[in-house]
Amino acid sequence: MIISLRTKSFNPWNEIQNAQTSMDFAGAFGATAVFVGTMRDFNEGDQVTEMDLEYYPGMTEKELQRLCFEVTQDSPVLEVLVVHRVGKIYPGDDIVLVCVWSAHRAAAFDSCRSIMEILKHRAPFWKKERLIDRHRWVEKNTSG
Amino acid sequence: MTVTVKFFASLREQTGCDRVDITIEQSCSVKAIWKMSTSLTLDPHILVAINHAYRDQESDVCDGDEVAFFPPVTGG
Incomplete structure (x- = not known):
């Protein structure tokens, strides 16, 4: 299980390739499922120019580990990679x-x-959006 | 006995405080720790963690614990 928080932008496709190269089960996996979440420049009808993503150092990493373990403990999953940004983020x-x-x-x-889905409801991250004329905290997740 | 209390995100802004160490005479509830830390009302939607693990507002707090209060999370 690979969990990583990043303060700088990352390339998800390079991350996948790097993780796959370092794995010791080449030939054992026949499926790779990927989700990438990207910042939009709009939310709830407003233009969003930047976002500050706050987290709880110490707990956020542990919670990501816990939820990945819970999801995969009874599943024939070979490896999980989760990379999440923190800090200033742009559309x-x-x-x-x-x-x-x-x-x-x-x-x-x-x-x-x-x-x-579990990450969005349990991992301690909070988004603060910068709009054209003000800031606001994101108070709920989108429905999916 | 000392307990470290942390506030995150909008709660940090509302309380004007990100961290405070408070002294307690004996183990007490999360709700009691909240009252000792801020004059704000403890909304039932506020989430609680003790020593980096989720707990509820009725949980007990002991010497040396780190208690965190934060709003619903919005990652991903």
Whole structure:
């Protein structure tokens, strides 16, 4: 399980390639499911120019580990990679990467979706948006 | 006995404080820790963590604990 928080922009495709290169189970996986979340320049009808993503150092990393373990403990998943941005983020920047490897597609698809959904409701991150004329805290997740 | 209290995101701005160390004479509830830390009302939607793990507002707090209060999370 690879969990990483980043203060700078990252390239999700390079992250996947790097993780895959360092794995010791080449040949064992036949499915790779990927979710990449990217910052939009609009939310709730307003233009968003930047965002500050706050987290709880110490707890956020542990909670990501816990939720990934919970999702995959009874699933034939071979590896999980989660990369999440913190700090200043701009429209077009990737915010989160979830990648799951397994022998067959069902476990990879299901676990990738579950990790992402649980992450949005449990991982301690908070978004503060900068609009044209003010700032505001994002108070709820989008429905999906 | 000392407890470290942390506030995050909008709660940090509302309380004007990101961290405060408070002294307690004996173990007490999360709700009691909140009252000792701020004059704001403890909304039932506010989330609580003790030593980096989720707990509820009825949980007990002990010497040396780190108690965090924060609004619903919005990552991803």
